[in-house]
Amino acid sequence: MQIHVVSEGESVFSIAGLYEAVPNQIIEANELETPGNLVIGQALVIPIDGEFYFVQPGDSLFEIAQLFNTTVDELIQVNQLQPGSTLPVGFRLYIPQKPKTDTTSNAYIEPFGGEVSENLVNAAESRSALLTYLAPFSYRIQEDGSLEAPPLDNFPAIAEANDAALMMVVTNLTDEGFSDELGRTILTNEQLQDTLLDNIIQTAQSVGFKDIHFDLEFLPPELKENYNQFLRKAKQRLAAEGLLISTALAPKISADQVGAWYEAHDYKAHGEIVDFVVLMTYEWGYSGGPPMAVSPINSVREVVDYALTEMPADKILLGQNLYGYDWTLPYEPGGEFAKAISPQRAIQIARENNVPIEYDEEAQAPFFTYTDAEGNDHEVWFEDARSIQEKFDLIKELGLKGISYWKLGLSFPQNWELLNSNFNISKNV
Numbered sequence: 001m002q003i004h005v006v007s008e009g010e011s012v013f014s015i016a017g018l019y020e021a022v023p024n025q026i027i028e029a030n031e032l033e034t035p036g037n038l039v040i041g042q043a044l045v046i047p048i049d050g051e052f053y054f055v056q057p058g059d060s061l062f063e064i065a066q067l068f069n070t071t072v073d074e075l076i077q078v079n080q081l082q083p084g085s086t087l088p089v090g091f092r093l094y095i096p097q098k099p100k101t102d103t104t105s106n107a108y109i110e111p112f113g114g115e116v117s118e119n120l121v122n123a124a125e126s127r128s129a130l131l132t133y134l135a136p137f138s139y140r141i142q143e144d145g146s147l148e149a150p151p152l153d154n155f156p157a158i159a160e161a162n163d164a165a166l167m168m169v170v171t172n173l174t175d176e177g178f179s180d181e182l183g184r185t186i187l188t189n190e191q192l193q194d195t196l197l198d199n200i201i202q203t204a205q206s207v208g209f210k211d212i213h214f215d216l217e218f219l220p221p222e223l224k225e226n227y228n229q230f231l232r233k234a235k236q237r238l239a240a241e242g243l244l245i246s247t248a249l250a251p252k253i254s255a256d257q258v259g260a261w262y263e264a265h266d267y268k269a270h271g272e273i274v275d276f277v278v279l280m281t282y283e284w285g286y287s288g289g290p291p292m293a294v295s296p297i298n299s300v301r302e303v304v305d306y307a308l309t310e311m312p313a314d315k316i317l318l319g320q321n322l323y324g325y326d327w328t329l330p331y332e333p334g335g336e337f338a339k340a341i342s343p344q345r346a347i348q349i350a351r352e353n354n355v356p357i358e359y360d361e362e363a364q365a366p367f368f369t370y371t372d373a374e375g376n377d378h379e380v381w382f383e384d385a386r387s388i389q390e391k392f393d394l395i396k397e398l399g400l401k402g403i404s405y406w407k408l409g410l411s412f413p414q415n416w417e418l419l420n421s422n423f424n425i426s427k428n429v
Contacts, residue, residue: 041357271311324382
């Protein structure tokens with residue numbers, strides 16, 4: 001699979017010619033609504049076997065081989081080169097497709113308003129073939145240990161048809177947000193915990209969930225050990241019923257990191273107790289904050305590096321956003337919230353406003369600025385093929401268990417093309 005960044009004057013047909021690709025396949029893979037009007041800086045996936053590299057000034061075969069994790073001998077052989085030959089700048093080298101590695105993929109899916117929209121059904125149907133887990137969000141814990149269920153529509157049937165397991169997401173979420181007091185009520189009362197676990201097991205068995213996923217957030221810091229003890233009890237109960245257990249963890253970079261989101265999440269204990277975790281490695285750029293990348297690769301790596309000091313790599317799913325944000329400038333704390341948008345919508349906005357897409361090399365994330373019809377300045381950060389490939393490379397480099405997406409229903413076709421190109425998706429958990 002090739003990633004190509006559009007330059008001025010290029011068309012789908014000229015780009016296809018560079019890589020011996022089929023124009024209609026490029027249009028379909030990227031879901032191009034206006035294939036005759038590409039955006040400068042737009043990243044496209046080119047559906048070919050392997051990829052091409054165009055020699056840059058100062059390149060050597062050895063350096064190129066290192067860049068693509070291959071050997072000089074392989075490059076010489078597949079490109080029918082003479083050993084010791086000097087390659088001219090611009091020479092097109094073919095890089096063979098590397099064997100896929102196995103990975104685990106999860107995606108949360110969040111109905112709104114008590115019903116499942118047609119958009120969410122379509123997203124589940126079209127993407128579940130590339131998922132190990134489909135995770136309806138969420139079963140809300142009640143103060144008496146009962147559960148308020150999300151609408152499931154035909155998610156169980158869609159998961160079964162695509163050989164994806166259902167993940168039961170259990171939260172301390174209320175209409176006002178994640179509740180620290182609800183967390184305290186449950187985690188300090190053994191009887192309520194037993195009732196909760198009874199209800200979880202009954203629901204899991206009736207619906208067909210395979211993994212029970214606890215996403216308890218903004219817990220009071222003093223409840224850290226209470227949470228650990230609850231997870232130990234839950235692990236024992238759930239394992240006896242043949243159920244897996246997982247947790248969502250705030251993106252910490254040290255064991256003693258302070259803050260309401262972090263302190264009750266004990267990486268070491270979770271790594272020992274549960275079957276796997278989801279690191280929520282996104283929201284550095286968030287709706288109420290200043291414009292920046294949502295999941296900058298340098299920050300993501302810092303969290304993963306810390307996590308690896310506390311738990312094995314094969315227990316870690318890397319959290320990944322399927323969205324970006326459009327901020328109205330100037331940013332003012334407490335002012336207007338940024339608007340969440342899909343990566344596909346971000347490209348549309350750039351095209352509608354005739355502005356190029358830029359790329360931040362440090363964050364490994366695309367962005368652009370524009371001025372709307374009312375004269376307001378905007379700054380947009382989102383994800384594209386380049387930024388998601390960086391996350392896939394990190395997963396392979398560090399041997400992580402896989403990836404977890406927040407959330408389905410936002411259009412990002414390049415992600416799914418690249419996920420399929422990079423990995424074999426584990427099934428039958």
